[in-house]
Amino acid sequence: MVNLNAILDQFVSDCKIAPYGDGHINDTYLTSSRQFILQRINTKIFKDYEQLMNNIDGVTSFLKEKIKAAGGDPERETLTVIKTKDGKNFYKTEDGDVYRLYIYINDSVARSVVTDPVQLYHAGKAFGKFQFMLADYPAESLFEVIPDFHNTRKRFEALKEAIEKDIAGRKHLVEKEIEFALSQEHYIDTVVDGLASGEIPLRVTHNDTKINNVLFDKDTEEGICVIDLDTVMPGSLLYDFGDALRAGATTGAEDETDLSKVWFDIYAFKNFAKGFLEYTNASMTDREAELLPLSAKLLTYECGIRFLTDYLNGDTYFKIHREHHNLDRARNQFKLVEDMANKESEMMSIINQLRRK
Ligand code: ADP
Numbered sequence: 001m002v003n004l005n006a007i008l009d010q011f012v013s014d015c016k017i018a019p020y021g022d023g024h025i026n027d028t029y030l031t032s033s034r035q036f037i038l039q040r041i042n043t044k045i046f047k048d049y050e051q052l053m054n055n056i057d058g059v060t061s062f063l064k065e066k067i068k069a070a071g072g073d074p075e076r077e078t079l080t081v082i083k084t085k086d087g088k089n090f091y092k093t094e095d096g097d098v099y100r101l102y103i104y105i106n107d108s109v110a111r112s113v114v115t116d117p118v119q120l121y122h123a124g125k126a127f128g129k130f131q132f133m134l135a136d137y138p139a140e141s142l143f144e145v146i147p148d149f150h151n152t153r154k155r156f157e158a159l160k161e162a163i164e165k166d167i168a169g170r171k172h173l174v175e176k177e178i179e180f181a182l183s184q185e186h187y188i189d190t191v192v193d194g195l196a197s198g199e200i201p202l203r204v205t206h207n208d209t210k211i212n213n214v215l216f217d218k219d220t221e222e223g224i225c226v227i228d229l230d231t232v233m234p235g236s237l238l239y240d241f242g243d244a245l246r247a248g249a250t251t252g253a254e255d256e257t258d259l260s261k262v263w264f265d266i267y268a269f270k271n272f273a274k275g276f277l278e279y280t281n282a283s284m285t286d287r288e289a290e291l292l293p294l295s296a297k298l299l300t301y302e303c304g305i306r307f308l309t310d311y312l313n314g315d316t317y318f319k320i321h322r323e324h325h326n327l328d329r330a331r332n333q334f335k336l337v338e339d340m341a342n343k344e345s346e347m348m349s350i351i352n353q354l355r356r357k
């Protein structure tokens with residue numbers, strides 16, 4: 001049994017801790033004083049955790065300067081990494097587990113499901129502002145934590161490999177889902193090719209703009225702080241826009257199994273786009289704007305095939321809490337993809353209107 005209190009003591013003298021949040025990747029704990037978040041970094045995924053922590057140090061220090069210059073609170077509007085008592089930004093146990101400590105952002109809420117579309121307006125502003133503030137961050141100084149993270153073609157190839165190998169013997173359970181996944185191939189290269197040709201600008205992006213990776217003020221609903229900075233890397237604005245809609249502009253939870261409850265919410269889309277464009281419209285190119293509707297579908301599709309691949313591989317990547325959890329998630333994302341495809345032109349009209357303002 002790991003002694004988490006002994007690990008916590010390497011950073012600060014505090015009291016007890018308990019599991020917290022519902023991320024799919026790291027193990028997160030809140031201290032009972034509600035001052036700190038202790039996280040066991042998933043080193044199976046983040047193999048080079050030293051470079052990862054250097055990225056986070058670099059990005060948060062940079063953001064803190066900008067926040068201070070704008071008269072904001074640098075300990076509330078971005079993450080603060082607490083060093084160990086001997087000055088390191090992580091602690092490695094004798095068993096090889098790696099932990100980090102952050103200041104807990106008080107009086108905030110993280111939401112896995114949107115309960116009011118206005119929350120998406122605030123999320124849009126928060127992610128748009130994050131992107132805006134990092135526009136002049138030296139991209140070349142960032143270590144590529146997970147290469148090809150949003151390379152949909154490579155994700156597609158990984159799915160095909162998982163189908164072929166059928167390691168977990170589950171292929172026969174998902175013939176319909178496989179058929180759907182393979183039928184979407186015609187648009188999967190759009191962003192990757194656009195980046196490669198220079199048609200789409202490379203920017204510093206968050207890359208995991210899931211709705212519970214922004215903390216909202218518990219009273220005002222404002223988006224206070226963008227968290228989960230593990231995947232900050234050079235990428236496309238379309239990744240951040242699309243992934244946020246995948247997770248936020250839906251009428252059901254990501255693992256809702258009653259698919260009659262899962263729809264793409266165009267009103268939530270409008271709210272998010274409005275907030276996001278407040279910060280990004282001026283620097284956004286016409287090509288990026290034109291691809292915003294597709295990005296929602298593309299990133300939702302990509303996440304869906306990642307869930308399906310993990311299901312076929314025997315659930316080795318995402319945390320699961322029940323037997324067919326990854327399959328439930330994949331089906332849910334594919335339902336959204338279908339609905340988004342029907343609403344692409346409606347999305348485009350909304351973007352065109354917002355761009356003109
Ligand atoms: P994962 O990579 O597993 O998703 P996150 O860094 O997103 O891990 O953390 C998981 C959850 O813990 C978040 O969704 C949020 O609810 C909570 N959380 C993480 N860091 C903080 C923080 N500094 N302050 C408040 N809540 C936090």
Ligand code: GN1
Pocket residue numbers: 022023024025026207208210213228230231254303
């Ligand atoms: C993971 O870490 P978390 O739970 O915020 C994943 C995202 C997926 C998301 C799907 C590093 O996000 O890419 O979109 O699950 N993060 C990583 O819910 O793979």
Ligand code: MG
Pocket residue numbers: 023024210212213228
């Ligand atoms: Mg997270």
